[in-house]
Amino acid sequence: MLDQDPRSRRVVSPGLRWLRFPHRLELSYRRYQCQQAVSAFRINAFYILLLYILLISGIYSMASDPIRGPWLAWYIWVGIIVLIAGCLAQIRALDRYFPVYAGIGSFLAVAVSVAIPGFIGHQPSGQLAQTSVIYALVIVYAMVGLRFPVAMLAGWGGGLLGLLVAETLGQGVDWLVMNRTYTGISLLSMFLCYTTEVRDRMLFFNQRQVITQQRRTQAMAERLHRLSRQDSLTGLANRRLFDEELEREWRRCLRNQEPLALMLVDVDCFKDYNDHYGHLQGDRCLQALAAEFKRYARRGGDLVARFGGEEFVLLYPRTGEQEARVLASRLCAAIRALGLPHHWNQHRDVVTVSVGVATLTPRSPGQPLELLEAADQALYSAKQRGRDCWSFFQPKQPVRLVRDETGPPDKDSGLGKSSSD
Numbered sequence: 001m002l003d004q005d006p007r008s009r010r011v012v013s014p015g016l017r018w019l020r021f022p023h024r025l026e027l028s029y030r031r032y033q034c035q036q037a038v039s040a041f042r043i044n045a046f047y048i049l050l051l052y053i054l055l056i057s058g059i060y061s062m063a064s065d066p067i068r069g070p071w072l073a074w075y076i077w078v079g080i081i082v083l084i085a086g087c088l089a090q091i092r093a094l095d096r097y098f099p100v101y102a103g104i105g106s107f108l109a110v111a112v113s114v115a116i117p118g119f120i121g122h123q124p125s126g127q128l129a130q131t132s133v134i135y136a137l138v139i140v141y142a143m144v145g146l147r148f149p150v151a152m153l154a155g156w157g158g159g160l161l162g163l164l165v166a167e168t169l170g171q172g173v174d175w176l177v178m179n180r181t182y183t184g185i186s187l188l189s190m191f192l193c194y195t196t197e198v199r200d201r202m203l204f205f206n207q208r209q210v211i212t213q214q215r216r217t218q219a220m221a222e223r224l225h226r227l228s229r230q231d232s233l234t235g236l237a238n239r240r241l242f243d244e245e246l247e248r249e250w251r252r253c254l255r256n257q258e259p260l261a262l263m264l265v266d267v268d269c270f271k272d273y274n275d276h277y278g279h280l281q282g283d284r285c286l287q288a289l290a291a292e293f294k295r296y297a298r299r300g301g302d303l304v305a306r307f308g309g310e311e312f313v314l315l316y317p318r319t320g321e322q323e324a325r326v327l328a329s330r331l332c333a334a335i336r337a338l339g340l341p342h343h344w345n346q347h348r349d350v351v352t353v354s355v356g357v358a359t360l361t362p363r364s365p366g367q368p369l370e371l372l373e374a375a376d377q378a379l380y381s382a383k384q385r386g387r388d389c390w391s392f393f394q395p396k397q398p399v400r401l402v403r404d405e406t407g408p409p410d411k412d413s414g415l416g417k418s419s420s421d
């Protein structure tokens with residue numbers, strides 16, 4: 001389903017937005033955002049480290065001798081924090097903990113950066129140390145990849161801790177400078193972080209909508225494809241699918257020089273069935289027969305299809321004459337044994353079928369209709385013999401007729417070989 005939830009749309013509609021999707025979408029966004037952020041941070045950590053080295057070497061060279069040592073002792077920790085976070089980001093198993101370790105690292109880096117000027121005092125290098133506060137904030141809000149609330153927590157929480165440390169343990173805080181660096185940059189970076197997250201959420205939401213739409217279209221196409229190849233009454237393959245499969249199996253058997261068997265099954269006296277039991281009962285009867293036919297097409301490549309009306313077709317790749325005969329005989333007997341009442345059937349009081357069977361090993365491509373025609377002739381022969389029997393046809397050979405003793409009388413001119421079971 002496309003996400004129509006107004007709470008989702010509120011996040012991506014113009015104006016000031018509340019940065020939160022409905023619960024499930026929010027969880028999914030957080031997973032996505034975390035993955036994006038940690039992937040970017042794997043590389044960004046090196047840039048951040050490079051910036052840090054540039055800054056630290058600049059300040060170090062300009063700082064006066066007495067404060068160099070203590071300043072470096074403090075500020076080296078920021079580099080260590082970046083290094084640890086960068087290493088953790090390389091471990092993929094820890095990806096989902098990225099907001100935790102990156103958030104804590106950011107908090108500590110801001111705290112250290114904000115505290116340092118309070119220990120250096122009003123020397124020129126103290127002013128330079130303020131630059132590291134600006135660096136730290138811009139990096140935390142814009143380069144680490146934290147979500148807006150986490151970045152805010154790290155920025156303001158870390159800043160507060162740094163200020164407390166500077167006020168209580170250091171020489172105090174120069175609020176005039178601190179407001180122009182820490183407070184000003186914090187507000188500016190917050191805005192940057194907020195707009196970035198809004199854009200990111202919009203992108204995520206739109207991507208999801210596109211993916212959902214694609215899945216729906218694909219599912220619908222698959223359903224249509226399935227329906228276009230399925231008979232709606234019986235759920236069997238329809239004529240179109242049968243034609244395709246026959247073509248395919250024909251080519252496969254041609255390649256491997258294997259026999260292909262086909263059975264054409266026709267329900268006996270079905271017009272009378274409909275006339276006396278009604279069309280709806282006729283439909284139910286066809287469904288029951290279809291279910292039984294399915295039991296006779298279980299191997300890979302076997303196919304049972306509704307050929308049209310009350311005619312069905314069963315296709316058996318890699319099946320020779322002997323096996324086809326056994327199958328046809330069993331099928332006739334099984335339908336009889338179903339015992340579906342049909343008092344207007346010709347010889348019995350139950351529904352019966354006539355089956356035309358043909359097998360052949362393909363010799364040339366593009367002639368699968370040969371097999372169908374052969375089975376059709378065999379079926380005609382079975383009908384001629386009085387129904388409720390099967391008949392076997394072998395192309396290019398005189399067709400032999402075999403009749404089962406229990407089967408109906410042979411009225412045929414001798415065109416096929418058949419049996420009633």
Ligand SMILES: Nc1nc2c(ncn2[C@@H]2O[C@H](COP(=O)(O)OP(=O)(O)OP(=O)(O)O)[C@@H](O)[C@H]2O)c(=O)[nH]1
Binds near residue numbers: 281309
């Ligand atoms: N209920 C129902 N009947 C159908 C369906 N499709 C075809 N029929 C009926 O099947 C009957 C087929 O009749 P015929 O072709 O004369 O064949 P028959 O009565 O079975 O006679 P023989 O095949 O010679 O034994 C017709 O009455 C069709 O209306 C269907 O989907 N549902």
